[in-house]
Amino acid sequence: MDILEAMEARRSVRTFDGKPLGVEATEAINASMACATSPFDGEWAMDLQRFDMRADLKPGTYGVIKGASTFMLLGFDDGNPMNAVAAGFAMEQVVIACTQMGLGTCWMGGTYKSSDFERVAHFPEKMDLHIVIPVGISTGEQRFLERFTRFVANSKNRKPVNKLFFVGQWDSPLTDSNQYYESLMMMRLAPSSTNSQPWRSIVKGDIVHFYSKGAETVHMVDVGIGMSHFDMTERYRDYVGRWFSDKSKAPEAPASLTYIASYQRQ
Helix, strand or coil, rough: CCCCHHHHCCEECEECCCCCCCCCCHHHHHHHHHHCCCCCCCCCHHHHHHHHCCCCCCCCCCCEECCCCCEEEEEECCCHHHHHHHHHHHHHHHHHHHCCCCCCEEEEECCCCCCCHHHHHCCCCEEEEEEEEEECCHHHCHHHHHHHHHHCCCCCCCCCHCCEEEHHHHHHHEECCCCCCCHHHHHHHHHHHHHCCCEEHHHHHHHCEEEECCCCCCHHHHHHHHHHHHHHHHHHCCCCCEECCHHCCCCCCCCCCEEEEEEECC
8 A cells, every 4th residue: 555545554453463573574664774864953763572461561651552562662852842843753664664565553551651662662861661563463453451442532533624734724614635744644643642633734835834732741742743744645645745843834813722843845
């Protein structure tokens, strides 16, 4: 499948077949991690680790994972919010690559201090483990607990376009006639914690400006994931653009929004 098909097909998978990844898949994921990039000033670290799982894994409070033996680990220093944005932006490229390989994944954020994950993660000093992503073959089944978790996370429901994207003014919703419509629609499909979709965008002229509704680390990671979908769509359609950060050029936003970055096609 191509990148757009992968973004549309990706779903959070919490029940895996229990089989470890093969050498080819492992090498492909490591290669994808090595190639992952971000246009934002930020530092992150990725790692791929296999665990000998003897029971269900319950990392943090976000769902219950069963049958997974391989996990992608994402770390960064949350002292700089753009580290979280950059990390989410880069890791979603790997997640989509996994989807293209037919592998299931599930973003899980939380505190992993003193966990088995943290002990094996090969991260530079001062980088803490923030994200754990199981990766493997989905069984295609949903246990009751998984269905309940998806219900709690509101996984099936997404905010309408008129609540997320705007043109010119914050009371003027995006329409399908806008040049950035497709890329923003793919951003709408991006995963986020409890399906909160904290990203907001407004198109002004030929520039689209991105904001976060909330300034917590998890919101910054989610916005990075969303902007990665936008960027991958732009690249897939062969548009050449530039990302930049200049709040003075961005429209004044409601107090609940934090300006993140802007994008302009060249």
